[in-house]
Amino acid sequence: MGKGTGDDLSSRKRNDEGDNVAAKRTKNNATIHLPFLKNSSDVEPQETASKEINIKTASDKTICVKVNDSDTIGSVKLKIQAQEKIPFEEQELSFNGIVLDNVNTLANLPIMKESLMLMCKSVELMELFVTTHSGNTVSLSVKPTHTISDVKLLLVRKLAIPWDQQVLIFNKLVLGDSGTLFDFSINTKSTLMLLRKARVTIRLFIKTLNGEIITLDVKPSDTIETIKGMISMKVSIARDEQELIFNGMVLDNDDTLADYQIKQESTLTLMRFSSGFMRVFIETGSGKTISLDVKPSDTLHQLKVKIFNSEGFRPCEQRLIWEGKQLLDDATVADYHIPKESIIHVVLRLRGC
Numbered sequence: 001m002g003k004g005t006g007d008d009l010s011s012r013k014r015n016d017e018g019d020n021v022a023a024k025r026t027k028n029n030a031t032i033h034l035p036f037l038k039n040s041s042d043v044e045p046q047e048t049a050s051k052e053i054n055i056k057t058a059s060d061k062t063i064c065v066k067v068n069d070s071d072t073i074g075s076v077k078l079k080i081q082a083q084e085k086i087p088f089e090e091q092e093l094s095f096n097g098i099v100l101d102n103v104n105t106l107a108n109l110p111i112m113k114e115s116l117m118l119m120c121k122s123v124e125l126m127e128l129f130v131t132t133h134s135g136n137t138v139s140l141s142v143k144p145t146h147t148i149s150d151v152k153l154l155l156v157r158k159l160a161i162p163w164d165q166q167v168l169i170f171n172k173l174v175l176g177d178s179g180t181l182f183d184f185s186i187n188t189k190s191t192l193m194l195l196r197k198a199r200v201t202i203r204l205f206i207k208t209l210n211g212e213i214i215t216l217d218v219k220p221s222d223t224i225e226t227i228k229g230m231i232s233m234k235v236s237i238a239r240d241e242q243e244l245i246f247n248g249m250v251l252d253n254d255d256t257l258a259d260y261q262i263k264q265e266s267t268l269t270l271m272r273f274s275s276g277f278m279r280v281f282i283e284t285g286s287g288k289t290i291s292l293d294v295k296p297s298d299t300l301h302q303l304k305v306k307i308f309n310s311e312g313f314r315p316c317e318q319r320l321i322w323e324g325k326q327l328l329d330d331a332t333v334a335d336y337h338i339p340k341e342s343i344i345h346v347v348l349r350l351r352g353c
Contacts, residue, residue, distance in 0.1 A: 050066050050067065050068050051066070051067065051068075051069075052064050052065065052066050052067075053065055053067055053076075053106075055076075055080065055093070057124070060187065060188050060189075063080065063083065063084055065079050065080060065083065066079075067079070067106060068106070069105070069106050069107040070105060070106075070107060071105065071106050072102060072103055072104060072105050072106075073093055073100045073101060073102050073103070073104050073105075073106075074088075074102035074103065076093065076106070077091045077093065077102070090145075092182060094185075095109055124143070125141045125142065125143060126141075126142060126143070126144065126187070126188035126189075127139055127140070127141060127142075127188055127189055128140045128141075128142045128151070128181070128186070128188075128189075128190060128191075128192065129189065129190070129191040129192070130151075130155060130168070130191070130192045130193075130194050131191055131192070131193055131194065132159070132194045132196075133193075133194070133195055133196065137191075138155070138158050138159065140154050140155075140158070142154070142181060143181075144180065144181050144182040144186075145180055145181075145182065146180060146181055147177065147178060147179065147180050147181075148168055148175045148176060148177050148178070148179055148180075148181075148184075149163075149177040149178065151168065151181070151192075152166045152168065152177070155194065159194075161194075161196060164197070165196050165197045166194060166195075166196065166197070167194070167195040167196070167197060168192050168193070168194055168195075169192065169193040169194075169195065170184055170186055170190065170192050170193070171184075175192075200219065200220065201217050201218065201219055202217075202218060202219070202220060202257075202263060202264040202265070202266075203215060203216070203217055203218075203264060203265050204216045204217075204218050204227070204257075204262070204265075204266060204267075204268065205265065205266070205267040205268070206227075206231055206234075206244075206267075206268050206269075206270050207267055207268070207269050207270065208235065208270045209270070209271065209272065212235075214231060214234050214235065214270075216230050216231070216234075218230070218257060219257075220256065220257050220258040220262075220263075221256055221257075221258060222256060222257055223253065223254060223255065223256050224244055224251045224252060224253050224254070224255055224256075224257075225239070225253040225254070227244065227257070227268075228242045228244065228253070231270065237270070237272060240273070241272055241273050242270060242271075242272070242273060243270070243271045243272070243273045244268045244269070244270060244271075245268065245269040245270075245271060246260055246262060246266065246268050246269070247260075251268070276295050276296075277293040277294065277295055278293070278294060278295070278296070278339075278340035278341075279291055279292070279293055279294075279340055279341055280292055280294055280303075280333075280338065280340065280341065280342050280343075280344055281341065281342070281343045281344070282307055282310075282343075282344055282345075282346055283343055283344070283345050283346070284311065284346055285346070285347060285348060288311075289343075290307075290310055290311065292306050292307070292310070294306070294333055295333070296332065296333050296334035297332055297333070297334060298332060298333050299329065299330060299331065299332050299333075300320055300327045300328060300329050300330075300331055300332070300333070301315060301329035301330070303320065303333070303344075304318045304320065304329070307346060313346065313348060315329075316349075317348050317349050318346050318347070318348065318349075319346070319347045319348075319349060320344055320345070320346055320347075321344070321345040321346075321347060322336060322338060322342065322343075322344045322345070327344075
């Protein structure tokens with residue numbers, strides 16, 4: 001009985017202590033006493049009072065928005081949309097030069113009450129200054145969403161400086177063409193420095209099969225396809241019929257002159273590429289003219305089949321006439337020495353097949 005009474009006393013004592021202390025037993029059987037709160041109301045709630053933050057737009061306008069620390073950047077954008085009528089999707093908010101993701105909360109940012117400064121990417125126009133190396137300054141009306149490439153196009157109209165000769169600098173950085181003004185934190189009344197690339201041209205000689213020499217002024221950055229386009233304007237050879245040879249190598253259209261180390265006064269050899277096809281014109285009795293691609297090795301019967309596929313005249317109904325001669329089915333185009341772009345007349349037999 002005495003033992004049981006002692007246990008009851010100890011039990012009551014532990015229960016009394018348990019009202020205020022929770023016991024936790026460790027691996028070494030040591031007991032750690034932790035404070036125990038009876039009711040959840042004993043926990044003091046953290047204040048989430050609203051506050052105002054200043055949002056600065058690219059046009060230097062300051063917007064005051066009431067927010068809570070628990071607000072996400074996305075919810076702040078919705079408040080800006082409701083307050084300033086700037087569409088949600090046209091906004092980008094940044095803090096300390098970092099663009100903020102929509103899921104981030106204000107509580108995660110190291111800001112003090114009424115001290116947050118954000119830049120809002122909108123579609124409103126802003127003034128931008130561009131200073132040239134000669135000291136001339138021009139003013140442009142742009143949007144934060146304009147790319148550097150867009151700005152260069154505006155400068156082409158203002159200064160007549162080719163787009164590919166322009167280099168724009170801001171904060172001692174050369175600006176990439178694909179970036180926007182917002183990406184580079186360029187605000188209203190910012191000043192960009194415009195430098196001009198030196199236009200380096202070289203003289204190139206093109207030697208044709210008949211020994212004629214064509215002279216071209218080109219850039220090392222020009223592609224072989226660009227060179228072929230220049231040649232097609234000098235001689236009557238279509239771009240896709242040209243092959244250019246340098247140092248015994250056929251040059252690929254997508255490569256540049258610099259890729260092949262083609263330098264000042266180099267000579268390229270022009271050869272004519274043939275796919276084996278040539279174009280001839282077929283004139284019907286009704287005056288209609290169609291064009292067909294044929295090979296010199298094609299027989300006239302094969303040509304008749306092509307006419308049938310195009311116009312529906314059966315081969316046995318057709319008579320083909322070229323330069324006053326009727327062409328035989330078994331002979332080839334080459335047998336009659338028919339050159340490209342010749343006109344062949346088709347006459348239908350009155351009695352049919």
